[in-house]
Amino acid sequence: MIMPTASELISHHHAHPLDFESVREVPDSHAWPDLHDHPTASAQGAVVPVIDLSATATNVLEQLARACESWGAFQVTGHGVPPGLLRRVEVAARGLFALPTNRKLEAARPADGVSGYGRARISCFFPKLMWSEGFTIAGSPLDHARTLWPDDDPLAFWYVYDARVPTPHALHHLPRPSNAAEKPCCDTTCSDVIEEYKEEMKQLARKLMRMMLMSLGLTEVEAEAEAETGWIGPRDEAGGMSAVLQMNSYPVCPDPDRAMGMAAHTDSTLLTLLFQSNTSGLQVLQVVGDNGRDRTARWVTVPPMPGALIVNVGDLFQILSNGRYRSVVHRAVVNRSSHRVSVAYMCGPPAASKVEPIGKLVGPGCGPVYRPVTWPEYLSVKGKLFDKALASVMRTQASSEHT
Ligand SMILES: C=C1C[C@]23C[C@H]1CC[C@H]2[C@@]12CCC[C@@](C)(C(=O)O1)[C@H]2[C@@H]3C(=O)O
Numbered sequence: 001m002i003m004p005t006a007s008e009l010i011s012h013h014h015a016h017p018l019d020f021e022s023v024r025e026v027p028d029s030h031a032w033p034d035l036h037d038h039p040t041a042s043a044q045g046a047v048v049p050v051i052d053l054s055a056t057a058t059n060v061l062e063q064l065a066r067a068c069e070s071w072g073a074f075q076v077t078g079h080g081v082p083p084g085l086l087r088r089v090e091v092a093a094r095g096l097f098a099l100p101t102n103r104k105l106e107a108a109r110p111a112d113g114v115s116g117y118g119r120a121r122i123s124c125f126f127p128k129l130m131w132s133e134g135f136t137i138a139g140s141p142l143d144h145a146r147t148l149w150p151d152d153d154p155l156a157f158w159y160v161y162d163a164r165v166p167t168p169h170a171l172h173h174l175p176r177p178s179n180a181a182e183k184p185c186c187d188t189t190c191s192d193v194i195e196e197y198k199e200e201m202k203q204l205a206r207k208l209m210r211m212m213l214m215s216l217g218l219t220e221v222e223a224e225a226e227a228e229t230g231w232i233g234p235r236d237e238a239g240g241m242s243a244v245l246q247m248n249s250y251p252v253c254p255d256p257d258r259a260m261g262m263a264a265h266t267d268s269t270l271l272t273l274l275f276q277s278n279t280s281g282l283q284v285l286q287v288v289g290d291n292g293r294d295r296t297a298r299w300v301t302v303p304p305m306p307g308a309l310i311v312n313v314g315d316l317f318q319i320l321s322n323g324r325y326r327s328v329v330h331r332a333v334v335n336r337s338s339h340r341v342s343v344a345y346m347c348g349p350p351a352a353s354k355v356e357p358i359g360k361l362v363g364p365g366c367g368p369v370y371r372p373v374t375w376p377e378y379l380s381v382k383g384k385l386f387d388k389a390l391a392s393v394m395r396t397q398a399s400s401e402h403t
């Protein structure tokens, strides 16, 4: 009997990705019939709010409240993340995706795992494949360098991020070093950049969490206390999984009207900080009339702004805010001319903490809408129910009367 090799098993399981570079048309497997389920708003229409975090004198909290209530998403400027770091993280991401397919498949995400290379997790809910590939990094990028590419020294990541090579396209034609000591002049590795980026994102996520809690009417002390008991306090080191870094790659597409970069979804996070570099693609769903009877929605493109980051309200923040802030439905479309990458810092509570509606937002006339859930619990519900996941963690009338 001929046994399949480990790599055959992996590539079977993950069905070889489409060779995006060489296809001349969108194959049936990737042709989406319903790209125009909602109209796309014209450029002159409503715009996702842009909030300058450094403008302390202005009503930033009110702006946050309005943005979170009506959009569930906004762009931030004045966030303090160095522009150079954003550029380097983009180069790192492009470098990873420029690796040859067989190298990327060595890092394929196992069926039951979170980390690794592959399709978006939500792919299984759709009959068509997306025009994208992704790297999911949970935990330390250094651990990943070791476990994802076990035959390489962690520093071997260098060769996908080499400042001397301006075009990521050419990267995988570089000779590989036989050991780390042959590292070239550039002493920053991909994992260094990712590590540094995660640290910056963590600081910013904490700040945004605190401000968003205050925008809900909590005092600074209450916001701090809320944080201490859960997701952004000191416990997040011990609690393990508190952020996942998701790198997405959207190759150029010969027929963007028929392909989907990333299908519509909400993020299963408290909040997501998204860097979309300078290529348009992200769209958020704006619900225009929602009075029970007539509910219309349209896709609104979030235009790239140099140096800005996008903040998405996630499902867990919707739970926390007892439904006052809604997680935003969003998707990514593709284009004909530029290869787009995006990097999402997906922020959640430590594995052990329960997320539930904040006490202060719950009152006599307004009981808790959701039951407490941990992040892993919610991710597993989402993995089964997808867009019905939030509704499934709502309390029934009877159970909220009893608490
Ligand atoms: C911490 C998370 C959040 C996950 C699941 C898990 C790891 C991978 C994340 C993403 C990243 C890409 C979009 C998404 C929709 C997907 O397919 O995988 C995300 C998903 C979610 O937000 O539900």
Ligand SMILES: O=C(O)CCC(=O)C(=O)O
Pocket (backbone or CB within 6 Å): 246, 248, 262, 267, 274, 276, 281, 282, 283, 330, 331, 332, 341, 342, 344
């Ligand atoms: O690439 C984008 O703009 C969106 C990516 C996204 O929604 C995600 O990673 O969750």
Ligand SMILES: [Fe+2]
Pocket (backbone or CB within 6 Å): 265, 266, 267, 272, 330
């Ligand atoms: Fe998302």
